[in-house]
Amino acid sequence: MDKQAVLRHLEERAADFYVLSDKIWDNAEIRFEENQSAADYAAFLETEGFEVTRGLAGLKTAFRGQWGSGKPVIGFLGEYDALPGLSQKAGTPVKEPLVSGGNGHGCGHNLLGVGALMGAVGLKQYLETEGKPGTVVFFGCPAEEGGSGKTFMARENCFDGLDAALSWHPDFRNMMPPGPVLANNAVRYSFTGKASHAAAAPEAGRSALDALELMNIGVQFLREHIPSTARIHYAITDTGGNSPNIVQAHASALYQMRAPYTPELADLYERVNRIAQGAALMTDTQVEIKFLKGTSNTVLIPALDEVMYRNMCAIPNPVKEAQDLDFARDIVRTQTQEMPESLFELSPKPWNRAGNIPLPGSSDTGDVSWVCPLSQCGTSTWPVGTAAHSWQAVACGKSDFAHRGMLYAGQIIAATAIDLCENPDILETAWKQHREKTGGNPYHCPIPPEITPAELEAEMT
Ligand SMILES: [Zn+2]
Ligand SMILES: [Zn+2]
Numbered sequence: 001m002d003k004q005a006v007l008r009h010l011e012e013r014a015a016d017f018y019v020l021s022d023k024i025w026d027n028a029e030i031r032f033e034e035n036q037s038a039a040d041y042a043a044f045l046e047t048e049g050f051e052v053t054r055g056l057a058g059l060k061t062a063f064r065g066q067w068g069s070g071k072p073v074i075g076f077l078g079e080y081d082a083l084p085g086l087s088q089k090a091g092t093p094v095k096e097p098l099v100s101g102g103n104g105h106g107c108g109h110n111l112l113g114v115g116a117l118m119g120a121v122g123l124k125q126y127l128e129t130e131g132k133p134g135t136v137v138f139f140g141c142p143a144e145e146g147g148s149g150k151t152f153m154a155r156e157n158c159f160d161g162l163d164a165a166l167s168w169h170p171d172f173r174n175m176m177p178p179g180p181v182l183a184n185n186a187v188r189y190s191f192t193g194k195a196s197h198a199a200a201a202p203e204a205g206r207s208a209l210d211a212l213e214l215m216n217i218g219v220q221f222l223r224e225h226i227p228s229t230a231r232i233h234y235a236i237t238d239t240g241g242n243s244p245n246i247v248q249a250h251a252s253a254l255y256q257m258r259a260p261y262t263p264e265l266a267d268l269y270e271r272v273n274r275i276a277q278g279a280a281l282m283t284d285t286q287v288e289i290k291f292l293k294g295t296s297n298t299v300l301i302p303a304l305d306e307v308m309y310r311n312m313c314a315i316p317n318p319v320k321e322a323q324d325l326d327f328a329r330d331i332v333r334t335q336t337q338e339m340p341e342s343l344f345e346l347s348p349k350p351w352n353r354a355g356n357i358p359l360p361g362s363s364d365t366g367d368v369s370w371v372c373p374l375s376q377c378g379t380s381t382w383p384v385g386t387a388a389h390s391w392q393a394v395a396c397g398k399s400d401f402a403h404r405g406m407l408y409a410g411q412i413i414a415a416t417a418i419d420l421c422e423n424p425d426i427l428e429t430a431w432k433q434h435r436e437k438t439g440g441n442p443y444h445c446p447i448p449p450e451i452t453p454a455e456l457e458a459e460m461t
Helices: 003-012 014-027 035-047 109-130 149-155 208-225 262-283 302-314 325-333 365-371 391-395 400-422 424-438 453-460
Strands: 051-056 059-069 073-079 134-141 164-171 173-175 183-192 231-238 250-259 286-295 345-349 374-380
Touching: 003 014, 003 109, 003 400, 014 035, 014 109, 014 400, 035 051, 035 059, 035 109, 035 134, 059 109, 059 149, 073 109, 073 365, 073 400, 109 134, 109 164, 109 400, 134 149, 149 286, 149 365, 164 173, 164 365, 164 400, 183 208, 183 262, 208 231, 208 250, 208 262, 250 262, 262 286, 286 453, 302 345, 302 374, 302 400, 302 424, 365 374, 374 400, 400 424
Parallel strands: 073 134, 073 164, 164 374, 173 345
Antiparallel strands: 051 059, 059 134, 173 374, 183 250, 183 286, 231 250
16 A cells, blocks of 8 residues: 555545544533543544554543554544533634533534544554554643643653654644744742732831832843743732732732743743842742743754655645535635635645744643654635634534544654655654753753642643
8 A cells, every 4th residue: 555545545445533522622622521422532543453552641531542553653643532612513603602601612622533544544554554564652641731741751761762752733724834843831939928918017028019010021021031932921910909008019920931942941941030039128028939830942953944845745635625615615604805816725835944933832742842853734724814722623523624624634743754764764863952952961841740630730720
């Protein structure tokens, strides 16, 4: 069975994969709670002849499915978590929750996981019929949204031994990433002071709220002196109470910091910590700094991205023939007055040899990319202008065009994996580039050892 036959095989079996993706969409389970979704994948993989290990790295909804033996070992990364509060009826071009206050697949992870699964099944089909060596590993990676699932998995060495990892993300374009996603962390700063009556005995009080405000002001001044691609955001999560006449004895904020390169982020984190300590010093209060979670930037590997891009260009995109283009048009209308020339941005956006245009988001896929060479594409599963984490993205999740965009992604991933098995020199170059980009440094998990998935889950809920 050659590559073309594998791609036809996936097309012929597409309906099985669409059913699984729709089931994941229906269940819409959020981070750490993806029990039914993980079970559905495990059952599917076992039927396909994969050996499944459930529960990895302290995450009960993480799993791996393995088939085959020997080199190369290719990993396929699947996600399946939904987002809270984004419930939306499928195929409906108006904002209308399916379940009031319920969850929804706003990031298209129902498609993401199944598209990656198609890649794994495609490679298995190829190796099995050709009688060639190679190990196919599908990773069920939970809690991408705010849970750093892959980061915990990388910390527990789940991705060690891979020769390469492949994945994709639903998008409104067909593209290779022009640069890394940003390294990201979330840190809670909690100040403790001393309560006192603000009129009767102000001298006895030490204001935690003053400290927090001074910290925030310090960070505003810091912004001028950080890389322009770095980001700092915060939310005040505890103001210390509603009474102005009581000196606030406690106050806290949740900070998120991002930078294009993990070591830059470590530097930024230390600087923000010093500002917090300075604010505590100025106000005679104490500050507790709690690092909650972090993800690394993605290390781009041009040798792999080029192969994936070539497959993206070579494989016919089936989205144009979708049966529900009227619905796609209605979705576009909810986002713009002027109809664009085309409902989908299908012309593939090339890989960028310089890889120097950071994407202003973050993903725990970055942590896998520090362990082994990784490549991932975006494919057009949503009409132009559709943003991730929107009700429109949820509404599109079970559409014919989304299914077809997922099939296209699965075919690209399968074809890329086959190329890697057929050309060991690509993997050799990929590892050389990986060593250059990471400076040969081993993966360093940004989450401190004392933070476990259970602890993070408790903090984030
Ligand atoms: Zn997302
Ligand atoms: Zn996502």
